[in-house]
Amino acid sequence: xxxxxxxxxxxxxxxxxxxxxxxxxxxxxxxxxxxxxxxxxxxxxxxxxxxxxxxxxxxxxxxxxxxxxxxxxxxxxxxxxxxxxxxxxxxxxxxxxxxxxxxxxxxxxxxxxxxxxxxxxxxxxxxxxxxxxxxxxxxxxxxxxxxxxxxxxxxxxxxxxxxxxxxxxxxxxxxxxxxxxxxxxxxxxxxxxxxxxxxxxxxxxxxxxxxxxxxxxxxxxxxxxxxxxxxxxxxxxxxxxxxxxxxxxxxxxxxxxxxxxxxxxxxxxxxxxxxxxxxxxxxxxxxxxxxxxxxxxxxxxxxxxxxxxxxxxxxxxxxxxxxxxxxxxxxxxxxxxxxxxxxxxxxxxxxxxxxxxxxxxxxxxxxxxxxxxxxxxxxxxxxxxxxxxxxxxxxxxxxxxxxxxxxxxxxxxxxxxxxxxxxxxxxxxxxxxxxxxxxxxxxxxxxxxxxxxxxxxxxxxxxxxxxxxxxxxxxxxxxxxxxxxxxxxxxxxxxxxxxxxxxxxxxxxxxxxxxxxxxxxxxxxxxxxxxxxxxxxx
Numbered sequence: 001x002x003x004x005x006x007x008x009x010x011x012x013x014x015x016x017x018x019x020x021x022x023x024x025x026x027x028x029x030x031x032x033x034x035x036x037x038x039x040x041x042x043x044x045x046x047x048x049x050x051x052x053x054x055x056x057x058x059x060x061x062x063x064x065x066x067x068x069x070x071x072x073x074x075x076x077x078x079x080x081x082x083x084x085x086x087x088x089x090x091x092x093x094x095x096x097x098x099x100x101x102x103x104x105x106x107x108x109x110x111x112x113x114x115x116x117x118x119x120x121x122x123x124x125x126x127x128x129x130x131x132x133x134x135x136x137x138x139x140x141x142x143x144x145x146x147x148x149x150x151x152x153x154x155x156x157x158x159x160x161x162x163x164x165x166x167x168x169x170x171x172x173x174x175x176x177x178x179x180x181x182x183x184x185x186x187x188x189x190x191x192x193x194x195x196x197x198x199x200x201x202x203x204x205x206x207x208x209x210x211x212x213x214x215x216x217x218x219x220x221x222x223x224x225x226x227x228x229x230x231x232x233x234x235x236x237x238x239x240x241x242x243x244x245x246x247x248x249x250x251x252x253x254x255x256x257x258x259x260x261x262x263x264x265x266x267x268x269x270x271x272x273x274x275x276x277x278x279x280x281x282x283x284x285x286x287x288x289x290x291x292x293x294x295x296x297x298x299x300x301x302x303x304x305x306x307x308x309x310x311x312x313x314x315x316x317x318x319x320x321x322x323x324x325x326x327x328x329x330x331x332x333x334x335x336x337x338x339x340x341x342x343x344x345x346x347x348x349x350x351x352x353x354x355x356x357x358x359x360x361x362x363x364x365x366x367x368x369x370x371x372x373x374x375x376x377x378x379x380x381x382x383x384x385x386x387x388x389x390x391x392x393x394x395x396x397x398x399x400x401x402x403x404x405x406x407x408x409x410x411x412x413x414x415x416x417x418x419x420x421x422x423x424x425x426x427x428x429x430x431x432x433x434x435x436x437x438x439x440x441x442x443x444x445x446x447x448x449x450x451x452x453x454x455x456x457x458x459x460x461x462x463x464x465x466x467x468x469x470x471x472x473x474x475x476x477x478x479x480x481x482x483x484x485x486x487x488x489x490x491x492x493x494x495x496x497x498x499x500x501x502x503x504x505x506x507x508x509x510x511x512x513x514x515x516x517x518x519x520x521x522x523x524x525x526x527x528x529x530x531x532x533x534x535x536x537x538x
Contacts, residue, residue: 267291435507
């Protein structure tokens, strides 16, 4: 029995040392102690301060892109089927609410091929509904179920892309989550603890990073009007005018590009910052296997022609194809290493499926966080002292047992938050204080059980053993019901609510160990020191 007790005491001391190490490490000075505390105990936006952003995904951009891709595929299918038409275009939904009303118009279909046309479009484009407007004109509307799926997928992909970009910056515990009815409103909440100047982060988030490498048909031109004038006022079929990104005082330059890009950002495998032979910064990229094959076929058959690297609808560079290019390329003209690194970052994390706008931006100063911490600590200490005083007065010597269990419970809770990398928020402090109440509740259940056993005439040792064993199931029952409630809070709650739930669950787990195991060991150690146990201070 004595050997078993020594093992339990050793286990408790070992766990306590591990917890202390998780909180403060092995500091060699006061400065290192403070540094370790700041590093191990991560504070949320409401305590540490930082930036709070609300973004809205412009879902209509994704619907337009989907319609443009469908138009190119329709043209290809009609060409294969030798079905003539005069024109294909689409409408231009300007707002989020109008996105579902995307519409493709097909004009001048040969009347003698109406049946073949309907069969081809219906078979090849099942996500669109075909409606005749006249004997030669037709309209395609996206099916409601497909529109809903595209809307949801656009918001989800935008959130994942933003999360990848922010995480790549190395920021501590950012919060990126949907806000409100995200699919309908397209809103994303971004909280960046410790970031009081979010300008660079905003720039990286908002960059669409839509990379295209396309064939140059003509140019440069000093203006759009000059380009159109050279071609009789009408641009050639399947071409588009794209502006060169301005550089210093170089003036305005426009190029006429093939509308269909040779490769896009979807063909990228990796991107990284680099320097050219003149030590100027650039962004180097490599292509996927399929993208490399496409690029190689095109460059091999177009040696001497020009290619333009287009990023976010602006030309970054134009070069002449000198030889076959397979799986790599570069984007020149980066002003600094940071600019080259940021461009590589957004290219690696993928293109945003739609643009974003900022609905709300505010900076939470650290003074608010310090004030919240101070008030939270005062509330916790006052509550703890009041509970300790009540336990000592009501349960006398056994109240010391409960106090030791409470202190150890707090140490384990803070250590687990540190080891798990959890973020402590103001609601988390509330969960911490609530954990104190739950811990006291467990001790009260055990102590009252022991009292009942003593009143029934049992010996002290037997009363303690029976009190713990009979109270155990009740404690488990109360903890399980609370954990289930916390699970629902975590699944359906926002960031602060999740922080409260996580802190409370960790505190409950620590409480099971301290209230049941540690408290029992303290009783056994105290009673084992007495030669003859006649009474218990409880």
